[in-house]
Amino acid sequence: MTPTRRALATTLALTAALATAPATSQAADTPQHPWYFDTLRAEEMWEHTTGEGITVAVLDTGVDPTLPELQGQVLEGADFTAGAEGAHVDTDGHGTHMASLIAGTGEGNGIQGLAPDAKILPVRINPGGDFSLISVDRWVEGIQYAIEAGADIISLSGIRKDVIGASGPLAAAAEEATRGGVLFIAGVGNSGEDENTAAPPASLDGVVGIGAVVKGGERALYSTYGPQVALAGPGVDVPSRCGFPDGPLCLMEGGGTSAATALVSASAALIWSQHPDWTKNQVLRVMLNTAERPDDERRDDFTGYGIVRPDRVIVDGEGDPGDPDSPPIFRDWEAGLVPPATPEPTPEATPDDSAEPALGPEAEAAATSDDGSPLPWVLGGTAAVVLVAVTGWLLLRRRAA
Structure with a gap:
């Protein structure tokens, strides 16, 4: 089957499946109740878990904790930008938007996040604008900080178009996250309609690449595709503030793979909160195995294993953590990961000990x-x-x- 026909088959199957998803009492799409709340049965999930006990590091433009929906949700964090104004400074609004989609409480008529009791660890690596213009060292420092600060999940919506290949400091940082038991989730980017460039960190081993879908399950045309896509999440008609930071709430027509990454991260937080004894491997396994996908497809390059469905794990008890x-x-x-260089092996060590x-x-x-x-x-x-x-x-x- 050609990629085009496979994409069409996937779209039709996902549309049919998601169209039959149970609806809650609110059917209208509003900033307070976006379409994916019905698809994911958000209100039913919140009867079981709301993300408590899970920390999501948002590596972005900072997070403004003064918004009503984020008050009490944001930890101190750290700022690795050249100006070092503080992790709670966000003149761009992108990082605050991602944090709200994850852990917004809806207070003050603000954005209602998918995991409203998760905590946000703001890690400012970009003061605003193109992520690729920021030094790679800032990214690496931010990832290392998130690991050392005890984040369970790293949510990174930016890409590095200027970094090619699977080696270098970013790859080493992804390895460090893997060794630390951190679930590293990153957006694949929005170049699907033009150059469709695979870029790190989503293209790196150990990082879970996230694509975007529209209401009904079709892949958003802008969503970058390829073997780096592991899962997909809602990326269109997501809640936002039109005119950050004081503008009214609205539904963004194009939230991008950034929004999809935040919502997949929130999904992981809900699952991990319900099963705090699971490892990142087990959380990811049930996310992959319960994703919405055609029965006859293992995965494809457009939505990976399918659209994330945390409700199947949390409400229905599906998924074997393994x-x-x-x-x-x-x-x-x-x-094949090489163990850290320190401490040095003792002279008594044998090949069998280190194999x-x-x-x-x-x-x-x-x-x-x-x-x-x-x-x-x-x-x-x-x-x-x-x-x-x-x-x-x-x-x-x-x-x-």
């Missing part, structure tokens, strides 16, 4: 979707391990003979 130590994607990459453990049947099963189909980016290394093991066994038998 092995807490086995990532559902990037497994071979994680298995990576072989992946057993349980880990293999944990890296499959709920319909038994394998998730991407995990097969190559496993096949190599099996091949090496079988080859070694045959050689031993031949020598014994």
